[in-house]
Amino acid sequence: MHATSEHEVRRQVVDVSRRMLRSGLVTGTSGNVSARVDDRVLITPSGVDYEQMLPDQLATLDLHDGAVLDAPLPPSSEAPLHLAVYRGSEDARAVVHTHAPWATALGLVRDTLPSVHYAIRALGGPVRVAPYATFGSPELAAHVSEALRERRGALMRNHGAVAYGGDLEEATQNAEKLEWLCQLYCRAAALGEPAELTMAELEDVARSAQQTGYRL
Numbered sequence: 001m002h003a004t005s006e007h008e009v010r011r012q013v014v015d016v017s018r019r020m021l022r023s024g025l026v027t028g029t030s031g032n033v034s035a036r037v038d039d040r041v042l043i044t045p046s047g048v049d050y051e052q053m054l055p056d057q058l059a060t061l062d063l064h065d066g067a068v069l070d071a072p073l074p075p076s077s078e079a080p081l082h083l084a085v086y087r088g089s090e091d092a093r094a095v096v097h098t099h100a101p102w103a104t105a106l107g108l109v110r111d112t113l114p115s116v117h118y119a120i121r122a123l124g125g126p127v128r129v130a131p132y133a134t135f136g137s138p139e140l141a142a143h144v145s146e147a148l149r150e151r152r153g154a155l156m157r158n159h160g161a162v163a164y165g166g167d168l169e170e171a172t173q174n175a176e177k178l179e180w181l182c183q184l185y186c187r188a189a190a191l192g193e194p195a196e197l198t199m200a201e202l203e204d205v206a207r208s209a210q211q212t213g214y215r216l
Contacts, residue, residue: 014054017053018053021050025100031099033097039064040062041082043059044059044075056072059072059075059076061079063087066083080140081144085162085164088148089164091152094164094165094167096168096172096175097160098160100179102182102186105182105186106155107156108157110155114194115196116188116194117184118202120181121202121206123177123181125150127153127178128147129154130146131157152165163177163178
C-alpha cells in the first residue's frame, strides 16, 4: 500500500466495493470501504450505486481529527467507525464493512463466533460481537474498536461485520473469510453443538503454517 499511488488506491477501493456487491457481502448501497494513504483515509461516498461509483468520488479524511479534506459527495456515514479502526491498529491499511447475511445473522444470536475452523486464525482467533449502537455513532465506533482488540474482524450486533488488513486485498479476503466462517458455524449449529478449537490448537496451526509456508 505504501508504494501504491493514490490514484491506484482509489481504483482499488471502487473494485473492492463492486466485488462486495457481486459476492453478496452487501446489497444495494449498504456497506462501505476505505483505505489509508499516509495520514489520510479514502472512503466510499454515502448512498452511491457501487456499479456507478467513480474513483474521484471518494472522500478524503484526515486520519487524526476526521476532518473532511476533499469530498465531491458526502462521505460514508460510517466514517467514524473506519477512523477508529485505523487509530486502533497500525497494521490497518484498509477497512471493509459489510452487511453479509451469515455474519449478520450470527451477530443476532451469539456474543462470539467460536473457533470452529483453523481459518479463523487469520482473524486472530474467536471473533467478538460488538454491542449494538446506532450506525455512524461514536458509540458504535468505540464498540467495534474494542471488539477488534487483537483481532482483524468483528461482528456488529443487529448490523453486520467489519474486517481490516494490511491492504485492500487482505481486508477483503478477511471479510470473505469471516462470512464463510459464520456460514459454516450456522450450518453446523443446525445439526448440533459445533466442536471448537482451543487457542493452543490454533497456535499449533500458526506454527505449522509458518514452517510449511501455508497461507492461512
